[in-house]
Amino acid sequence: MPAPLHPSSFTLPRRQFLATAGALLLGAGLGIHPTPAAAFDPERLRQSMQQAYGQAGLAVLEEWFALLERLRGQDVQMQLREVNDFFNRRIRWVDDIVVWGEKDYWATPLEAMGNGRGDCEDYSIAKYITLKQLGVPGERLRMIYVRARIGRSQITQAHMVLGYYSTPNAEPLVLDNIAPSITPASQRTDLDPLFSFNSEGLWAGGSSESRADPLARLSRWRSVLERMQSQGFI
Numbered sequence: 001m002p003a004p005l006h007p008s009s010f011t012l013p014r015r016q017f018l019a020t021a022g023a024l025l026l027g028a029g030l031g032i033h034p035t036p037a038a039a040f041d042p043e044r045l046r047q048s049m050q051q052a053y054g055q056a057g058l059a060v061l062e063e064w065f066a067l068l069e070r071l072r073g074q075d076v077q078m079q080l081r082e083v084n085d086f087f088n089r090r091i092r093w094v095d096d097i098v099v100w101g102e103k104d105y106w107a108t109p110l111e112a113m114g115n116g117r118g119d120c121e122d123y124s125i126a127k128y129i130t131l132k133q134l135g136v137p138g139e140r141l142r143m144i145y146v147r148a149r150i151g152r153s154q155i156t157q158a159h160m161v162l163g164y165y166s167t168p169n170a171e172p173l174v175l176d177n178i179a180p181s182i183t184p185a186s187q188r189t190d191l192d193p194l195f196s197f198n199s200e201g202l203w204a205g206g207s208s209e210s211r212a213d214p215l216a217r218l219s220r221w222r223s224v225l226e227r228m229q230s231q232g233f234i
Contacts, residue, residue: 044232
């Protein structure tokens with residue numbers, strides 16, 4: 001999303017969709033697998049980053065390791081705030097076709113940090129993986145596909161944000177690359193949720209006019225997981 005949006009509030013039905021919709025499809029059927037912190041391999045990550053992006057990429061990766069060390073065991077609100085700020089500052093929004101030569105490429109956190117450029121999916125994935133590595137339970141995090149309205153116009157664009165749920169029925173907090181502050185979903189009427197997902201499953205809304213096919217999107221998620229495994233994240 002290249003342009004800033006103007007936040008206001010979710011209606012109650014949208015909030016209920018994001019908070020309480022049941023899992024439509026589970027990980028086994030989609031090829032979505034959990035990302036346990038035990039499989040995390042810092043040395044392999046260093047080797048992967050050095051090989052792909054050289055010393056400049058390695059320097060950003062070391063900053064990320066320092067962030068993990070500093071935030072481990074801290075209050076979750078601080079973790080959310082610092083992780084959101086880290087990636088919003090270090091990744092510059094650039095369209096996939098410019099960065100990767102593809103219309104819709106989902107980058108791993110290593111690719112996003114090494115390149116220093118990415119789009120909304122890349123920010124959301126990087127924040128999701130980082131918070132899981134800090135010990136935030138995966139069931140409290142969902143990547144949320146939305147239709148975002150631009151300013152006061154009726155123009156909309158597909159967009160992705162990360163949602164944090166303090167409890168299964170809670171209104172999520174929204175971590176967004178185009179807004180510096182983390183806000184409750186009730187303050188984001190510019191975002192119409194289409195579906196959300198994490199490593200455990202997919203939650204779909206009732207819209208029949210979704211511009212983002214969940215199964216097509218999740219094939220990209222499977223690809224990201226495979227690349228993260230080869231790089232040393234999982």
